Amino acid sequence: MTVTLTYFAQIRRKAGVESETVTATDGTTVHGVLAAIQHGAEFGELLFEKTGALRPVILLVVNGLPSTPERMLRDGDSVQVFSPVAGG
Amino acid sequence: MRIHTEALTDEERTTYEWQMWIDGLGEDGQRRLKGATALVSRCGGLGGPLCYHLASAGIGGLILAHAGVVQTADLNRQILMTHDGLGKSRVESAKRRLLELNPRLRIEAVPENVTEDNAGALVGLADIVFDCAPVFAERFAMNRACVEQGKPMIEAAMFEMEGQVTTLIPGKTPCLACLYPEEPPAWKRQFPVLGAVSAMAAAIAAVEGIKLIAGFGQTLAGTLLYYDSRNMTFQRIPVARRPGCEVCGMLCDEVGRAEDGVGTTRQSDRQERSAYMPTAAGRPSDTNRCRSSC
Known part of the structure; x- marks a missing residue:
């Protein structure tokens, strides 16, 4: 299957890309797809705890609706990955 | 919605005539604005333009909480600050600029950032x-105080060319801890930002607050509005309360309905509230705790 990942804020800066299309096995979870992405250690640290779990502060939106890391993806799904931001 | 209202003077009717023509706002909404007091935590790139919009809309009172002095790097976005004010108190600069626009505004300038120690008292005002x-520690402190006191909090943020705003109403919407269950480890105090981008978030947040106070329109309660000004796209993301949230999880949904979203501020309450005392501790309210029927 092919899914589109779109990154925001600090995640976008660490990824070096705003959006990318990835290929994965049908039914791979959101976590699985993100864990396979290679954009360097800082990118990984933004997303994942040392245990490998996705940080709870990361907002996942699949096809426009909030989702969970356990969500199994389908061909054509759009995954947006938001990192927390504050004011100033 | 129970909220303190104040009669308008002839000068105020003239000043706010054009906005009182807005369906749903009218003179009643304007009186509610005049009777309202807002706490704005930090009056920088986001809080500065936000305060300006609230002041121009005729809000009755502002409590500005921001420590420190104006720095050169502030001046790309902190539009309440001035070059002449470099090295001087931020809140005093903000107060002066706001009063130049709206001399009727009641402003309490608190030269402190919000902390767990003062959040209760400041939110209480x-x-x-x-x-x-x-x-985030500051945001979480305000969030907790707002939840405890049943006060709505307009949440605004930005990064580089992106921004987001949502309206948090205790018991009705997620609180900040629902959205961010822990302090983000990677967030840095200094980040890339364009002044106009933070001003976009500020204007949206101001409109949200004005609607909530005046009682018209549909707020961003339960919705995170996200924008990317690189391509000027906007997105509405539904957000929900997190079961078991350690901050708001004990609240029943019946508390803080959107139409009652603003904390009550009766004349007697206003008279009892003195100016902010730095050593005063906030007292949590037990009026919005979950009752046995929950």
């Missing part, structure tokens, strides 16, 4: 809170 702070 306001009907509504605007979170414009760059530090």
